[in-house]
Amino acid sequence: MEKLITSCWSNFQSVPGNYIFPPESRPGNVKVPFSNSIPVIDLSEAHKGDRTNTIQKIIKAAEEFGFFQVINHGVSVNEMKEAMSVFKEIFQMPEEYKKKLCTNDPSKPCKMFTSSFNYATEKVHLWRDSLRHPCYPLEQWQHLWPENPTTYRECVGNFSNEVKELGSRIMNLISEGLGLKCGYFDNDLTGSMILSVNHYPSCPEPSLTLGMSKHSDPNLITILMQDDVSGLQVLKDGKWIAVEVLPHSFVINIGYALQIISNGKLKSVEHRVVTNSSQGRTTAAFCLAPSDDCTVEPAEAITDEHNPPIFKSFKYKDFISHYFNKYGDTVVLKSFVAPKN
Template sequence: MDKLLSNGFSDGPLPEGYVFPPELRPGDLKIPLGTKIPVIDLNEAQNGDRTNTAHKIIKAAEEFGFFQVINHGISENEMKEAVSVFKELFEMPAEEKQKLCTDDPSKTCKMFTSSVNYATEKVHLWRDNFRHPCHPLEQWQHLWPEKPNTYRECVGSFSVQVKNLASRILSLISEGLGLKSGYFENDLTGSMVLSINHYPPCPEPSLALGITKHADPNLITILLLDDVCGLQVLKDGNWISVEPIPNAFVINIGYQLQIISNGKLISAEHRAVTNSCATRTSAAFFIAPSDECIIEPAEAITDEHHPPIFKSFKYKDFNSYYFAKYGDTNKVLKAFEAQS
């Protein structure tokens, strides 16, 4: 428990265990403003122009693998309440957080510093994390923490709304790809896990990372940010800083959508950097297939002129390989390419 950064960090230099090797350090954090990930107004689809909205989403997913959505139907108050309870979670007394920390791999609801591999990893991430499944809600909600007092009710209601938002976005993606209606309304979206990241101020941000460069293994991620910058996306070899937009969600494409789209959509690499003055909190809802779900390029997208570039596999097998090779995008995707 003394490892949790949210319990307070004594003044001084960055502990050696958090210093990344030179080739992985973020270095100069002042990324020039320029290219921005697309912002998509979902009101347009609501008002009847679904085709144009679907086209914009597909274009963003092809070029960036990321986009932000506004006018998505979840109220400003509900978003603020969720961010507030996520922050409150890490501000609880140490003894309350102790109840959420466990080394038991069978526990699905847990808090930890850096990663679940803290004891064996070479360098630690400058973050605390709390995660748990949240779909189907009735299967998991009773396992969530009883404190903060509003956690179960607030996060339960919010997670249902996020799952519905994901369904709306995936419906637009399926239309944009030319897939049948309801393509993703099955085992392809059978799981949803919430991962809350808490990044306290870091004494030397240029030497540390909140999360290393990676792409997400799931289908699609719905990300709720507070108003502190820290998320960066890799595009054409350069890092883009994602500016938080009030009342927006950041959406990113996971590997499974890249595979189902036969490489048309991209799962972009991204990372989280730290800062020396402000605490940052983000909440990622990972929408994923069920473990036994078979993943493969959609038949409607492939033909003799566009053969499948990925083979068929079970999602759980992909996940196992992904976490064994974490951070090495090329190796992960190569292992699941179709034999030429």
């Protein structure tokens, strides 16, 4: 096991060379402004007779930004606080315990690691540690989660159910906005959900390194809970914009799989995570995705002779394998573009 950055960051007065990104990739000292334009959508309006307007806002945000934030989403504020507390606690557990969670065994679905799964071969390391495991279907995975903190399994299990239900509501609004039948995604297209808990310690030289490099997500949507420290940046029209942290909100972003199903109407947008010199940051990303053997393709209901499919049909597991080999590079989508007649 490579030493977790959480365990050794306080020993560094400068960033080690193997964490320094090339000049063209590093964030530098340029201050990235917070954007007021990334839409904030009040989901309670959909239950107050304004469903159509809510759907239109979501589709517009997904077309223009690939990102939006949701408030009044129905997930308990207390549950959000409790979950974030236990997520932070797991990175503060004793080193010997965290070592047991770090494994290269592909049969272990729950694992902690530093930087990325490609640590041994990557040229530059990310300034983060991560705990990753499946969380849906819950009964299939919960018993394999960390035993400590002792509240982890129950707290995160309850919270995962809440987030999955939120994801289903959002996908139903999106399917309606795309003109698809009711419940279009209530099947194997949302048969998986992976939780990625990330911790980014404070960094002595944040201008040189990244918590996560530029990438797009492969799944349908990612539902992100942040603590009160900012760090997420989105690429819009060739410029980086910072996403403001709104209390008790979730950030939603569109993944490649949904861009494909929408036949390119909705956009999976590149984003990254920067660090800072004064505060650590913890986030929990719930990645709602198709089951491995599920076929992903442009929805028939939104394609015809005037709007032909622009992506090939494929098994999601094949797409994921390709994605992790390329790690979010735009070549991933190009490889699955349908050939022109």
